[in-house]
Amino acid sequence: MPLSPKTVSIIGIGNMGGAMAANLLSRGWAVQVCDIDPAKVGDLQEKGALALAVPAQAAINSVAFVVCVVDAAQTDAVLFGPDGLACMLQPGHTVMLCPTISPQDVEAVAGRLAALGVHTVDAPMSGGPARARDGSMSLMVACAPAVYEQQAGLLQALSGKVFRISDQPGDGARTKLVNNLLAGINLVGAAEVLALAARLGLDPGRTLDVIEQSSGQSWIGSDRMRRAIAGDYAPRAHVTLLEKDTRLAVEAARAAGFEGPLGARASQVFADAHQAGLAALDDAAIFKYLQDR
Known part of the structure; x- marks a missing residue:
């Protein structure tokens, strides 16, 4: 699958992440996926996704890197673990955090990414897999205004109900x-x-x-x-x-x-x-x- 300006990488394709990936694929996005469950990866490959063995394989020219795991420990692992995204992220890249984690954990992750010159979009979601699949789920977004504008196309593709909470990552989590x-x-x-x-x-x-x-x-x-x-x-x-x-x-x-x-x-x-x-x-x-x- 050739990379395009509309390439996005999704790390964690459980019920919500998998539905988000399927939604983007149906809208013509190029989607890369990574998960510890090979069956989930295989299902999305059949829909046209590109499989990644580890998060660090995510394409350098993805529009954004969407983290859709369960908790703070998994978020830390996929970003900063031995095979995590941080080893390949470049200044100007954007990481979108979708798990429900504490505001303090969001702020800590955002601080570590900022030290690398990487933007954070705090974007927890709500509505369940069916709404994630059809793009009608809710996203509660907190990030800098310029980053919000930069990622507006992705946010609108993911959700018909994007709520702009504030400029400060952590407020989405709250x-x-x-x-x-x-x-x-x-x-x-x-x-x-x-x-x-x-x-x-x-x-x-x-x-x-x-x-x-x-x-x-x-x-x-x-x-x-x-x-x-x-x-x-x-x-x-x-x-x-x-x-x-x-x-x-x-x-x-x-x-x-x-x-x-x-x-x-x-x-x-x-x-x-x-x-x-x-x-x-x-x-x-x-x-x-x-x-x-």
Whole structure:
């Protein structure tokens, strides 16, 4: 696959990264991918992506290098590890950070990259794989104005909902943690009331029909609880992801001197579900955890 001015490298092609890569390929971008799972790489090769064995093989003339791994440790490894991107990045290159990690970790990464003359786009995402695939997911972007303009084409290709948060990397992460804490609270609340409905002898599906047209509606509640009612716990977003995200959000809140009534409790529910053996399931399994109590 010849490199072009629209070449982008994506490191980490799980549910979200893989969907982003498929979206870009469908829009005519040249996409290079790297992941520890050969099957995921093979699937995207069939769609036209170029496979990289290690992040350091990413093309020097990529428009941007998108990091779409799970956590801060993986982010550090793919950037600064033995086969990481940092060994080939040149001044003027741009790294886009999409994982949900702490604002402090984003700021630390941005500082290390800035020392190399490399720009950072703090761009956590939200909406799930289906929305990432069709380009309708949300991106919460924090970066310097000139970098934002430079990467506008890529950002618009990835997302029809690009929110310009600020000029300071780290603020995207803060926004994502606020959002995901509410997502976690809403999911635990939806799972709790439907588990209660079942205990009261109500039909959970019919109850959810009512909720979806009434004041209790939430997107994540509907999305996850429809799957839960059907007994479908195949992982789209593992329990461990919202466990991590809500924990980071609560830590950020405490660091800011804020203690709310719901966030820490919701976060503990995800941790408890993990300990109950549900870590590898979709986070819809919070319903199963509460129903079985």
